[in-house]
Amino acid sequence: MDEPGGPTANLSWGNVSLAFSFIVFDAIVSVSFGLGVGNGLVTAAVRCIIQLSVVALILQKIFETNNPIGVAGIAFLLNMMGTIETVVNKSKKRFNHMLPTVLIGMLGSTIPVSIIGVRFAMAVEPFWAPAQYIPIVGMLCGATISGIVVSVSYVLKELYDNKDKVEMYLAFGASRFEACKPIAKEALRLALTPNINQMSVLGIIAIPGMMTGAILGGSSVEQAARLQMVIMFMISSSTALASIVVTVLSLSVIVDGDHRVRTDRIDVRQHAIWRARNWVVGRIVEMTKNVGQRAWKKVRPKLTRADSSYQSLDSPLTDRGDRERLLPG
Known part of the structure; x- marks a missing residue:
């Protein structure tokens, strides 16, 4: 036992x-x-x-x-689900073609970083060994989502709420790259700050989950510490690469080639999935209310007649003619 x-x-x-x-x-x-x-x-x-x-x-x-095709399918599924989570649930504002843009950023970062890291940094042969590769891809996807959400949210907020700053740069002859550079720098700084802070406190203040899991799995503390170093460096590089790609692509979509800030390409509404859900729920509530009202209209007259009959039997005899008819003789 x-x-x-x-x-x-x-x-x-x-x-x-x-x-x-x-x-x-x-x-x-x-x-x-x-x-x-x-x-x-x-x-x-x-x-x-x-x-x-x-x-x-x-x-x-x-x-x-232990099939490489199955491992590849899981890796793509994790990235696809991460993309949907980013676009549908995490982003309050979206831009045109955001889903394929985020998917490109995630696949272009998590897949190459995981392959190189698992094969060479972790010395796993073959690199697609499910027990090693799939958890690594899952961790990279989770961290990459956070970086993308932070960077894209800042970019969309600045271009939608404070577009005058960018338009001023453009009016004075700056290219869209020059006009958007301050926004991109701040967006990437915000996206990478959590990873930088996390790496700075590992081992002194916090013992991370991967290291803890390796220790509980029977590995030596030294090997678990080295494994955690590799994982953290992979997470940071994947987050940085994905954030850079998605930030640049989002800026190129919103600020077009004619040096115009296209706020019409930013959607501030709820995602179409949630709008459809709200419409369906509203229709169900409305139909339920209508059915209840029709049923009440049918039942109400019967209840009213029954209540009237009950009150007539229990009410005192106030009419003189009724009292005389009930008196004997």
Whole structure:
């Protein structure tokens, strides 16, 4: 029998439920103090449970088959889902052709960085070994999403809310590259700041998850530390590359070749998926209300007649003619 906390300890759904109670406690605190983040916490936790359960089933099959085509399909699926998450859920503003732009940025960063890093920096042969390659791609996608969201959100905010600055540069003869350079620099600085801060505190203040997992898996502390170094450098390089690509492409779309700021190419509405969901929900609510009103119109007369009959039987005899008819003789 495995010792509790050992590298092969079996976790049941009871353990997951106990950990989920921490989220419930945070949600209760949020509701108590009116913080407004309780629903988001619970929703994200439920999504986490569902998504990880599905991924576990899929990855188990991929690990068993050990097929490079399956590994490539999972890598593309992770990047595609990350792109959809970035465009649909994370971005309050979007620009024309944002989905293919973000997909190009993610594929152009996570795939080459993961292949080179796993094959040469981690010395894994073949590089597509599922147990090593898929977790690396997943970590790169997760970190890359954050960088892209920060950089693109800043670019769209500046070009939509403060486009006068860029137009002033353009009016004085600057090229679109020169006019947009300050925005791009600040967007990339914001996107890379979390990675820089994280690398600066690793080992002294925080022990990262990958290193902890390697230690729990039986690796030596020294090997786990080196593995974490490789992972962090891969994450930082992938985030930087994706942020640069998406930032440059987004600026080239919004500031066209004729040196015009095309705010008409920025969409500030909810994504079409959420607008469609809201329309469907609204229609369902309206239909339910109409059905309820029609049913009430049919039932109401019967209820009214029954109530009138009941009141006539229970009401006192105030009419003199009625009292005389009921008197004997």
